[in-house]
Amino acid sequence: MSDHHHKETFVTKYIFSQDHKMIAKQYLITGIIMGCIGVFMSMLFRLQLAYPEQSFSIIEAFLGRAGEGGVMTPDMYLSLVTIHGTIMVFFVLTAALSGTFSNLLIPFQIGARDMASPFLNMLSYWLFFLASVIMIASLFIETGPANAGWTIYPPLSALPQAISGSGLGMTLWLISMAIFIASSLMGSLNYIVTVLNMRTIGMKMTRLPLTIWSFFVTAIIGVVSFPVLFAAALLLIMDRSFGTSFFLSDIYIAGEVLHYKGGSPVLFEHLFWFLGHPEVYIVILPAMGIVSEVMATNSRKPIFGYRAMIISIIAIAFLSTIVWGHHMFVTGMNPFLGSVFTFTTLLIAIPSAVKAFNWTTTIWKGNLQMNPAMLYSIGFVSTFITGGLTGLILGDSAIDINVHDTYFVVAHFHLVMGVSAIFGMFAGIYHWFPKMYGKMMNKDLGYLHFWITAIAAYGVFFPMHFVGLAGLPRRYYNNTAFPIFDDLLHINKVMTVFAIIGGLAQLIFLANFFFSIYKGKKAPKNPWHSNTLEWTTEVEHIHGNWAGELPTVYRWAYDYSKLDSNGELWGGQDYTVQTVPIREGEEEF
């Protein structure tokens, strides 16, 4: 892109920008707004769970007729959990996490001037924006937003007679998601092509930072699996609007037999989870990449087992596409398939374990710089272990039977992909904020934000396992209908208190983020003394990233604290940027 003569207007620079750095920021800001909405929804339904039938003026204020008298209706409760799930999984942890950091870091860290197709990149963001607007718009319609759960299993999601949100609300949900998938595909294709074709001289695949490896593999999984959800959504639209019977059969509802014959909801579940399971790795892999990078930099040590890390990313990606059936052990799927999926699912614990061991070895004998990004990375590993381990129960068909669809599952996936991925995202934001805005974020606020968030996250989701083991199903508006759950109310209150503390703590982050953009201290060129290429660019963004020639790369990204033959640090500093040629007597790792 050599458009030196092209004059940037406000519109081309800030709105319809084709610059990867600006698009990254657009993704991040949109993601933060969506994240606030999603988290706020969880505060509201946590209130309902801890204090059923009690009146809260905040509920009436925000939910209007669905919260009349300060108590939300069951349909509104289901809407909140549905849209909370949709927003957090797709709009925040998929689009905002991948969209922000893939866009920001891929050109920077491989030494490219921009994405392979800046126009497609811009289109990808604006489709994401459109999808967000439609999803938010669905909150304001008469019959309420979709409320069949974020997994939108038909027939509930197909029949307006079955639940109010399956009318216009579900239509908007499906349209929004279809656009979202188009956006995601454009982004992913762009990332793949850019990484494969636009690496600078010397940037071999085996010299790529792990961030790029994880974004690259994530994009591949996205391209493989998102179209399947698109197909499922399209077929569901056909069933809903044009009378086909892909997912529906033999239904009697509201006093009449419907004409549907021969379809199967189980087919939808297969299609949904063919995306749905890889989706959790689409969420967690970029976070893993970010954490690997941040941890190595702040431990002042190379990441341990670089090649093993790449192999495990690829292994996880491959396995992630053949484990979807573990969401369906009790759906009436053939029990033999249950055995197969148990096998593949538990295998995925092996590369995950390798990664966890490698992270802990990375900090061993390091010189850990405890900035907020590093704390979030350590927090990531902790929650990933805590949440990941219970996967051994849920992935094993026989013991999944009794905890399937209970709060045990909710606790598991919130820790392992929700909290962990959010921690990875925060690590990335604190680490690359200077690169995005040329300013430093306030560190004290960062510490405060981390400590409250970490305690609150454990406080909410650790006790939740026990609620699940007590047999409480998820998506229950309240549990007062069953006396056997009476004794869970006090645990629910504890969780809600932690949730509200954790939610309010995010205000600290918001304050820090937005004020640092304007009032933060000016960032130096390489604030974390890091090796990767993005820190060789100027603090002020320019189109094309490097003013002169593109940098040439001579080494991998992790030469931290490397010693020469005399036992001294090379060049007297504990980091060696990738653009430094291999020195005499030095061996390339």
Place this chain on the structure above:
Amino acid sequence: MKALFYIIIFVVLIVACWQFVKLLGLTKVDNQTATEKENNINGWLLLGLMGFIYGLMIYTLFKGSVVLLPQLSASQEGEHVDILFKITMGLILVVQFVMQFILFTFSFKFRGVNNRKAFFFADSHKLETIWTVIPTLVLSGLIIYGIWTWNHVMDSSGAEDPLFIELYGKQFQWDARYAGADNQLGSANVRFIEGSNTMGVDMTDKNALDDIPLVVNEGKFVKELHIPKGRKVIFKIRSQDVLHSVYMPHFRSQMNAVPGMVTEISFTPSVTTAEMRENKDTKAKFDAINKLREEKGEEPVEFDYLILCNKICGSSHYNMQLKIVVDEEADFNKWLASQKTFAQLITK
């Protein structure tokens, strides 16, 4: 308007946060990575976080366990599930304890000190092999045992004289039908639903007329699904409208109800309702519950087996239940004999 008011409060809180730190920030020299003091404080705090996690674990394990389901499985198949569960849970707890300990003590021990060199340690085939092989071996064991248990629980083909019961889910209640004298369920489809034939049974099917629908018995408020102790019960599950899930946590059993198909789950009840009421876990749990209910001025309750709906099915998903009663086989047979078949109901 009230919503706007709340939003303004949030914004003011954000501004307050920033102002607060600006005050603190005046006296502070900002080092870009992290100062020794910051490393030290946060290193200690990370140890504190480990303490918090351990504390939560220990507290919930000992104090929280009273809310759990009774340890005693109410079905024979469930006992196998419980063994596998306990083994897996034990493994998880050990690994969790050890891994968190390593992570946080390393973080603490190697917190940054000025002028200390980190150890350049990039790879070790030996270590990598160790922690690939060990998880592989452990997981192989879990996989093999898991699949064996799964097959054992799901396979009902070898059962001698099983009892067939149809469970029928609809928004928002459970219905049921016993297979009757021939122990064969008559065929059914929602297209046969008419008048009192609410489950859509095909009355022209020769197997149908001796089937026994579950009704509210005299002197009871709700339907009670009776099943016998010691005899295999095979549930054939149907749905009328949307997905439901038959969740019977005490029996370690669950299966979805799917419109358009018949799903199946089976188990052999091993503890009668009366016996379970005498179980010490059950007693402890219900004593605690009844104490809470007394404080709120509610009637005390006794233990009962339940079916809960465990797949989101609409507004009243949270209140779709059916009571199960496990009887000794003789009592069960007596109870079943007192129930009316379709034929008897129709002629009446």
